[in-house]
Amino acid sequence: MTQDVTLAQVAKVFRRNGTSTPVFDDISLTVDRGEFVAILGPSGCGKSTILRLIAGLEQPTAGQVAIGGREVSVTDDRCAVVFQEPRLLPWRTVSANVALGARRRKGDQRHRVRALLDEVGLADTAKAWPHQLSGGMAQRVALARGLAAEPDVLLLDEPFAALDALTRLKMQDLLLQVREHHPQTVVLVTHDIDEALHLADRIVILGDTPARVVATHRIPAPRPRERSNPTIGRLRDDILHRFGVGVTPEREDTDCPGALAAD
Amino acid sequence: MATVHHSPPVAKAAVPATRRWRSGVPTPRWLVGLIVPVALLGLWQWLVNREVYTRSQLPAPNDVWLAGRQLWEAELLVEHVTISIERVALGFAWGAGIAILIGLAVGLSPVVDALLSPTIQAIRAIPSLAWVPLLVLWMGIGDQPKITLVAIGVFFPVFTALVGGIQQIDRRLVEVGQAYGLRGPALAWHILLPAAAPALLTGLRIGLAQGWLFLVAAELIGASRGLGFLLTDGQNTGRADIIVLSIVLLALLGKGTDVLLGLLQRRVLRWSDAWQA
Numbered sequence: 001m002t003q004d005v006t007l008a009q010v011a012k013v014f015r016r017n018g019t020s021t022p023v024f025d026d027i028s029l030t031v032d033r034g035e036f037v038a039i040l041g042p043s044g045c046g047k048s049t050i051l052r053l054i055a056g057l058e059q060p061t062a063g064q065v066a067i068g069g070r071e072v073s074v075t076d077d078r079c080a081v082v083f084q085e086p087r088l089l090p091w092r093t094v095s096a097n098v099a100l101g102a103r104r105r106k107g108d109q110r111h112r113v114r115a116l117l118d119e120v121g122l123a124d125t126a127k128a129w130p131h132q133l134s135g136g137m138a139q140r141v142a143l144a145r146g147l148a149a150e151p152d153v154l155l156l157d158e159p160f161a162a163l164d165a166l167t168r169l170k171m172q173d174l175l176l177q178v179r180e181h182h183p184q185t186v187v188l189v190t191h192d193i194d195e196a197l198h199l200a201d202r203i204v205i206l207g208d209t210p211a212r213v214v215a216t217h218r219i220p221a222p223r224p225r226e227r228s229n230p231t232i233g234r235l236r237d238d239i240l241h242r243f244g245v246g247v248t249p250e251r252e253d254t255d256c257p258g259a260l261a262a263d
Numbered sequence: 264m265a266t267v268h269h270s271p272p273v274a275k276a277a278v279p280a281t282r283r284w285r286s287g288v289p290t291p292r293w294l295v296g297l298i299v300p301v302a303l304l305g306l307w308q309w310l311v312n313r314e315v316y317t318r319s320q321l322p323a324p325n326d327v328w329l330a331g332r333q334l335w336e337a338e339l340l341v342e343h344v345t346i347s348i349e350r351v352a353l354g355f356a357w358g359a360g361i362a363i364l365i366g367l368a369v370g371l372s373p374v375v376d377a378l379l380s381p382t383i384q385a386i387r388a389i390p391s392l393a394w395v396p397l398l399v400l401w402m403g404i405g406d407q408p409k410i411t412l413v414a415i416g417v418f419f420p421v422f423t424a425l426v427g428g429i430q431q432i433d434r435r436l437v438e439v440g441q442a443y444g445l446r447g448p449a450l451a452w453h454i455l456l457p458a459a460a461p462a463l464l465t466g467l468r469i470g471l472a473q474g475w476l477f478l479v480a481a482e483l484i485g486a487s488r489g490l491g492f493l494l495t496d497g498q499n500t501g502r503a504d505i506i507v508l509s510i511v512l513l514a515l516l517g518k519g520t521d522v523l524l525g526l527l528q529r530r531v532l533r534w535s536d537a538w539q540a
Binding site: 077081093 | 435436438439440441442443444453454457458460534535536
């Protein structure tokens with residue numbers, strides 16, 4: 001398969017008020033075209049920073065971030081980001097918010113916006129203001145906005161983390177359903193193991209400070225997956241162990257997932 | 264689509280034009296707003312009847328009305344009012360326009376901010392009347408110094424409000440704009456101005472009020488037309504009815520133009536989810 005997203009020996013250091021905080025000093029990662037990769041890790045481990053580097057919203061301190069072999073820049077339109085919060089522009093209606101995503105695409109924008117709102121089940125709310133929407137609806141608009149950009153790579157930054165449990169599961173199914181018509185590369189950042197297991201082709205586990213890739217798992221089950229699939233169940237136990245969950249006291253020599261050895 | 268819940272958005276009720284008070288009778292808002300002016304008018308007439316002041320000190324409401332009619336028949340009322348509106352309108356356009364341009368530059372560029380803000384704040388501290396001799400010296404006694412003085416008055420509230428508004432913009436929304444390819448002027452137009460619009464509109468309304476204030480200051484000195492002139496003229500000729508007439512007209516015009524801006528504000532901010540009592 002052709003490589004789509006590549007991070008090569010990427011380091012990122014945040015400098016603020018004279019102190020520098022290294023987020024990671026050597027991350028390498030490749031994502032194939034059309035692949036769905038989930039980056040899994042505890043809060044504050046730098047998962048989102050990886051996503052922001054791919055989006056061009058942050059510049060790497062060292063190393064290279066490229067899509068399709070070409071380095072990313074701030075003015076890149078090869079990615080679209082769906083953030084953890086919907087981040088809808090409150091002064092634009094639902095359809096105008098989706099149209100923001102489509103603004104750099106040629107062709108009939110209004111038709112595209114309508115089709116996407118239909119796909120995420122919000123055709124009736126095209127004229128509504130963002131503040132009138134529930135959290136789940138707002139996040140569906142954000143997803144439609146991301147898809148409207150027709151990106152090579154769709155970047156999802158914990159997009160369902162703030163939703164209630166049931167809405168989150170429905171959104172995951174919606175994402176898979178929508179993806180049938182939009183088969184682009186997806187990089188999903190999440191701390192939800194079940195979400196990663198349900199959606200991704202491959203899970204990249206991040207840990208330690210400064211962060212590094214501690215493990216990678218290919219998920220050996222075709223989609224759509226039953227949430228009770230036994231293969232996935234075993235993989236879940238495995239990953240949970242890595243994060244120090246379900247470990248017997250004598251085995252629990254550390255509470256830091258990053259201290260575990262890489263595969 | 265069966266997996267996703269379908270719920271139409273709850274349509275938020277529009278701002279009610281009428282409101283039920285305790286009696287249960289719907290009352291238009293503007294009618295409620297008239298209560299105090301009518302009461303004041305009553306108080307005024309009562310003071311006149313009690314002869315608390317002499318008629319030449321405090322004219323009756325009817326005297327003011329007659330003075331207005333007299334000026335109307337002499338075809339002077341329209342002229343005074345029109346010229347004042349014209350000066351405020353032009354001064355407002357100039358002052359607000361320049362304030363928006365400089366405000367955007369200061370709000371968007373730390374360099375411009377560091378360069379201009381201290382000076383602008385110092386100039387702002389100058390009382391309006393202090394400008395008058397200088398403006399007369401530079402521009403004579405025509406319309407130009409008056410419009411300029413109004414523009415100065417409008418500039419500062421608009422500028423301050425816009426810069427404050429830009430500094431309060433949610434960084435995450437700017438990031439959305441950037442993530443979807445907006446840069447420079449496009450970012451300013453699609454993200455920054457709409458995000459700062461609530462602050463800007465408040466600034467425009469304060470600026471307009473200040474514009475009328477500065478107009479009178481400008482017309483008090485070296486004017487032969489306009490409401491400020493009418494005010495001085497009334498003073499010089501001992502015509503309290505003319506003075507009160509000018510004051511009432513200024514109040515009406517100030518309120519009227521503010522209502523127009525208020526309508527614009529409602530229209531522009533119709534997306535807003537602000538709290539309403």
